[in-house]
Amino acid sequence: MIHIINLTYLVSPEEIKEHMVAHKAWVRTHSDLGRILLSGPNDNGGATIITADLDEETLNEFIEGDPWKVHNIASFETSSFTAKNVSPGIVTTPEATPGVFLVNVATTESPESSIDALSKAVEHVSSTATGFQGSRLLTSTDGDAIINLAAWSDEDAFNKIFEDQEFLDRYNTFGETTTGAKYRLYRTSRVISPSK
Incomplete structure (x- = not known):
């Protein structure tokens, strides 16, 4: 709780x-x-x-x-x-879990177009994928990159989205709006809070 x-x-x-x-x-x-x-x-x-x-x-x-x-x-x-909805990036368990964070970084010359296209892919995932816990789309302050920070229950749940053709089509459309993209999955190693 x-x-x-x-x-x-x-x-x-x-x-x-x-x-x-x-x-x-x-x-x-x-x-x-x-x-x-x-x-x-x-x-x-x-x-x-x-x-x-x-x-x-x-x-x-x-x-x-x-x-x-x-x-x-x-x-x-x-x-x-009981937390049923959690904002992506907030970890509600103090112990290690199988949960993972997706960090997908893409460079772009049109952040608005990239965010719009990525939103369509993520919205599809949000309504179809088991284990998806939410996503936060970020635009760099200088406007040349975007990040998808998404939380997943586990790595297997994340990998299953690549079996979904509708997701792949939407993600490929997103890819056409970027100049490059790369993602990795992460788990929390350490938390450091402000000391002031």
Whole structure:
């Protein structure tokens, strides 16, 4: 389950500040372990943490280890849900999985045409392929390249799209709009979160 943890401050700002360095170190450690997807202060005080897919025991150990819990700086209220839709590029499991990321880089003289053609291929995949988990199409800031960042459940599911003639036709049309393209499949090796 994905967990949303709402932290409500129980002490004065001075006491919060006293334990802020330790809390931030705890956040960074768990972000780098892939356990924290998002975290930050709330506009009305307190903070929110959104976790990766953690079981109940791991969640409890996780919360109990926060210096703010140890020193009774904040209360922790959780709600949980099963993630059915995930934006490509977000990994919701802290452990290694068979999941892969496709990174397809194409150079182009017409990024709009390339994005339009690639969108048609990806839209077909999104409605027909088992294991497709979403795609994010990016255009370089100087406009000479595009990237398809797509998430797949596993390498075999990705490879099956090359048995689909409609996909191949659409992908070949995309290829005609580029000056070159190359893709690779990747798995997460390490997560490094901001240290500031």
